[in-house]
Amino acid sequence: MLCQRTMKVLITSPSLDENENISGISTMISGVIARGDDEFVHFKAGRKDGEKLGLGWLISQAKLPSAFRGAIDTARPDVIHINTALEPKAIVRDAMLARYAKKYPLVVHVHGGQFAVDEKLPWWMEKAANYLLGAASRIIVLSDGDAESLSRWAPARKFSVLPNAIDTEAFPDADRPWGKKSIVFIGRLHEPKGLSEIVESCRLLKEQGFKFNFVCYGVGPDKEEFLRRMIEIMGDEFHYGGVVSGAEKVKALSTADIFLLPSRFEGLSLALLEAMAAGCVPVVSARGSMPRVVVDGRNGFLIEPGDITQIVGRLKFLLSEGETGWNEYRSNARETVRTEFDIKNYVAKLKDIYAKTLSSK
Template structure:
């Protein structure tokens, strides 16, 4: 029987995609579950999704439902911390959470993904909107990644209880990296929504001036479409498709490339962006989602409107021409991460939130001690 305690640590049932999966949500899950948070609480993780075929995904979803219901019926106290995004991610979690909400168990919805507004406002039927609204307003709390998302959730679901907790950036031992002066890095899911096609067109505009330019695209998604566009633009020799990168290879890229580029149309608070800033890279990105809370235009990098290819090319050219500017913005970005997004800044906020819902950290049965 799971009694809500192990030793003097209390149990948090965390629900979400496999920590071994690709993408930003899995990166946040890995960051939280490998942090000091796991020393303060027992985190029982329930996987709802993993890479693989339809039968495997179905088996994982069924197992997750059975596991969570068992824990809900047998545990004393505790709470459920669920990572959700839009579309299939939401409906998988909804199927799991409705019994928990019906039993009045404390549920914290941790909202990821930059397209939830599109999913709710444009893609959901009237009935689906009622279900989504019920889940958000019945939850004990909704955690979002920026003040902009907080305002939207509060407008859309007025009875919800919303709090902003930023994604945590990795701890990085800064050093004097030797960077390749004309190499740009993109990390994420390749496709139009992340602005990859815009980025390829901007690079094509830069090739005449910067003959040594290289664009490294790290990620899965529409690789074939991006490759075809690069060929059409006659820049294939300047573009390298890396596939999904992680671990030591990812660290090397963050240490070696001149600038990070993410011209997305929708975002939450992208982990790749925070990682690049932590490594002292200047960034060129868009003012969507939580990005403006991490990047001030002209300080840690440049912000351009989604789809403005001319502006994207112009800001990249400014960085490629000016090593001192790249260094200055990179230093500002690392400083911003340290002051606002570092793990030591974020974890106490989770401890305080868990404590508010009756889950005290180890060594403090009465309250959170940060």
């Protein structure tokens, strides 16, 4: 079913300004708004990076539901699209927003989160999640596994699987000179991304005599401590590049070799897709929907969260690999993303989901 009608969609996400927020959700929504032919009205819901959980934040959250109701009354959308992650604050916030959206065709888009897979919630959070997903006309998830896990809150007929996607044309093939390898991390600098595991893995590799550079991009609550520890271990082989986007991000990934993301919780990292499109070989956690992208030993490597021995083993293998092996991994990584995770296909599928949601309400 391909919908030709132009719809008005009220869509929520954190700030779309990458200087305020490093968020995979925001990046996806920016891409959809830029490429879609529907009329999108953006409603900002979510913290800025570095925003304190103080009185000001509490007041802003208390005002959010009424502001959302006002946005609905002003926009009078055909469809409302709430982007969420199954994390404590997001669940409660978006359940409150869903209260005002229930008279409209409502899409709830779950981008992973701590409680997306096999995690028991406190009773009050369970109640909020049940209300949020119960209010949805349709629920978008990143993988079949997510749909199965969340079926405890909603019937199977409500789910649509739509993996994240990127503009693959923004990442042309880049020739890398053969030599010293560079490991890159791009993302939010907070501990659930596996920051301590990164530090310890680098320490062990350096102790064993491996030579490599480590480049880091991002901001977050644990930035200063992470940078201090990495500089202590890596010295001038460590570089912090702040927030990176657009052409600068393409350049950063096109000059790196290994993308490292040992997250404890993850949905489907856009940075992973971008890194693979640029020819980086990923070493990432077997969490969320990342195993849907990374085939262990073919286009990258999967590790169990918290398993430093496994992380070090995969990195040692890649740092010791020959040029022929590297070329094969790079080629497979690029091909996977270009054929399966391109934004043009994503936008068309999302429009179809909107149409089905509208017709079923």
